Amino acid sequence: MNISVLITDDHPIVRAGIRALISNEPDMQVVGEACDGAEGVALHEEYEPDVVLMDLRMPNMDGIAAIRAIRAASPNRRIVVLTTYDGDADIHRALDAGACGYLLKDTLGREVVNAVRTAADGRKVIPPGVAGRLAEFTPRLDLTPRELEVLAYAAKGLRNKDIARVIGRTEETVKVHLKHIMSKLGATDRTEAVTIALQRGILHMDS
Amino acid sequence: MNISVLITDDHPIVRAGIRALISNEPDMQVVGEACDGAEGVALHEEYEPDVVLMDLRMPNMDGIAAIRAIRAASPNRRIVVLTTYDGDADIHRALDAGACGYLLKDTLGREVVNAVRTAADGRKVIPPGVAGRLAEFTPRLDLTPRELEVLAYAAKGLRNKDIARVIGRTEETVKVHLKHIMSKLGATDRTEAVTIALQRGILHMDS
DNA sequence: GCCGTGCTACCTCATACGAGGTATTGCGAT
DNA sequence: ATCGCAATACCTCGTATGAGGTAGCACGGC
Numbered sequence: 001m002n003i004s005v006l007i008t009d010d011h012p013i014v015r016a017g018i019r020a021l022i023s024n025e026p027d028m029q030v031v032g033e034a035c036d037g038a039e040g041v042a043l044h045e046e047y048e049p050d051v052v053l054m055d056l057r058m059p060n061m062d063g064i065a066a067i068r069a070i071r072a073a074s075p076n077r078r079i080v081v082l083t084t085y086d087g088d089a090d091i092h093r094a095l096d097a098g099a100c101g102y103l104l105k106d107t108l109g110r111e112v113v114n115a116v117r118t119a120a121d122g123r124k125v126i127p128p129g130v131a132g133r134l135a136e137f138t139p140r141l142d143l144t145p146r147e148l149e150v151l152a153y154a155a156k157g158l159r160n161k162d163i164a165r166v167i168g169r170t171e172e173t174v175k176v177h178l179k180h181i182m183s184k185l186g187a188t189d190r191t192e193a194v195t196i197a198l199q200r201g202i203l204h205m206d207s
Numbered sequence: 208m209n210i211s212v213l214i215t216d217d218h219p220i221v222r223a224g225i226r227a228l229i230s231n232e233p234d235m236q237v238v239g240e241a242c243d244g245a246e247g248v249a250l251h252e253e254y255e256p257d258v259v260l261m262d263l264r265m266p267n268m269d270g271i272a273a274i275r276a277i278r279a280a281s282p283n284r285r286i287v288v289l290t291t292y293d294g295d296a297d298i299h300r301a302l303d304a305g306a307c308g309y310l311l312k313d314t315l316g317r318e319v320v321n322a323v324r325t326a327a328d329g330r331k332v333i334p335p336g337v338a339g340r341l342a343e344f345t346p347r348l349d350l351t352p353r354e355l356e357v358l359a360y361a362a363k364g365l366r367n368k369d370i371a372r373v374i375g376r377t378e379e380t381v382k383v384h385l386k387h388i389m390s391k392l393g394a395t396d397r398t399e400a401v402t403i404a405l406q407r408g409i410l411h412m413d414s
Numbered sequence: 415g416c417c418g419t420g421c422t423a424c425c426t427c428a429t430a431c432g433a434g435g436t437a438t439t440g441c442g443a444t
Numbered sequence: 445a446t447c448g449c450a451a452t453a454c455c456t457c458g459t460a461t462g463a464g465g466t467a468g469c470a471c472g473g474c
Contacts, residue, residue, distance in 0.1 A: 012224075013319065021220070353451070367431075
């Protein structure tokens with residue numbers, strides 16, 4: 001029994017760390033390293049690894065999209081997310097996309113290799129902390145695509161009137177969207193809605 | 208010539224990666240690993256390393272405070288920041304605190320070990336990307352402590368009136384602070400001010 | 415067929431917000 | 445001693461914001 005692992009992470013230092021951890025284990029080996037999502041999808045086709053360790057925020061193609069692409073091509077591939085982001089939205093989206101595990105980068109090396117074994121064995125890997133984060137926000141209330149769009153513009157400082165103009169709707173409609181957003185997120189105003197959305201991984205700052 | 212290095216980072220995986228990189232070099236060695244700022248300060252006293260590699264966001268004591276503490280105790284200690292945060296405010300604060308280098312975690316392993324050599328040699332290590340980020344925001348306009356406090360409350364969704372109450376000032380004063388904040392950050396409203404402050408590392412979400 | 419939901423749009427109304435201004439105090443630097 | 449600036453506070457004014465409500469339309473699931 002020899003577990004093959006593909007690492008997908010844009011940080012060379014992290015890749016080196018994972019490689020070092022896995023090389024110490026007799027029952028597993030790193031068969032490839034990808035530095036972005038697109039390369040991860042390509043290398044997974046080439047190496048057909050037992051387990052893919054996947055970061056989330058990466059250039060070219062983010063981890064969620066890469067997970068979806070890999071699962072579409074190989075529905076049985078085991079993918080474990082290994083990232084610094086602990087927002088419930090990130091976790092939900094990763095698991096929905098087909099990840100079978102979700103680890104944070106403050107996980108101990110021993111637990112990472114154990115997670116790889118667990119995943120290779122076909123079981124899910126959700127540490128208590130991650131599971132607790134999911135439980136914090138039940139029932140799950142996702143923002144709709146339109147609401148996400150409106151919130152992103154609000155984060156950029158656009159007024160309701162300007163948001164209405166750029167999405168081609170009336171200001172009244174924008175106000176309704178924002179009311180729903182604040183209600184779903186439990187925010188008192190648009191500013192707190194943005195803060196909460198960023199904390200929970202619903203919105204990202206890079207755009 | 209043998210350069211001793213202390214690693215301070217809360218991610219075991221990152222520590223393993225740095226350790227692996229440095230172990231490959233004949234002229235340097237890792238003498239210790241700290242998993243938070245407080246431990247970094249303590250271990251630096253014990254090992255007196257030539258170079259300290261320091262993360263910024265950590266439990267117990269953040270990297271900036273740790274840099275200040277180490278430089279206060281040992282003004283000649285060379286400290287190189289190695290972090291994922293690329294906001295100009297983070298970079299400025301680290302260099303002000305006494306860091307002699309600032310690397311991002313997407314730096315190649317080869318460049319990390321070269322940076323360690325450069326730092327041990329007494330020279331500064333500021334890659335072009337990091338320097339460019341600093342140049343983007345010249346002249347430098349720091350928020351005052353009061354402005355930071357007001358902005359943090361605004362991010363939490365407090366109204367001007369409520370902010371005034373919690374800081375024991377009038378609402379008019381809060382409005383003036385917010386005007387200055389928006390002016391300094393180039394924001395059109397409080398929401399964009401929060402977004403910009405988070406992007407630039409002026410404000411953090413964890414509080 | 416029916417129901418839920420996303421999206422749209424309108425209404426009213428009170429208040430919060432931000433732009434513009436002036437001005438005083440106190441502190442640290444030159 | 446003087447200058448600059450942070451911090452405080454007041455003023456006016458127009459507009460933006462958010463709470464509350466109602467309602468139509470389209471689409472997909474059951």
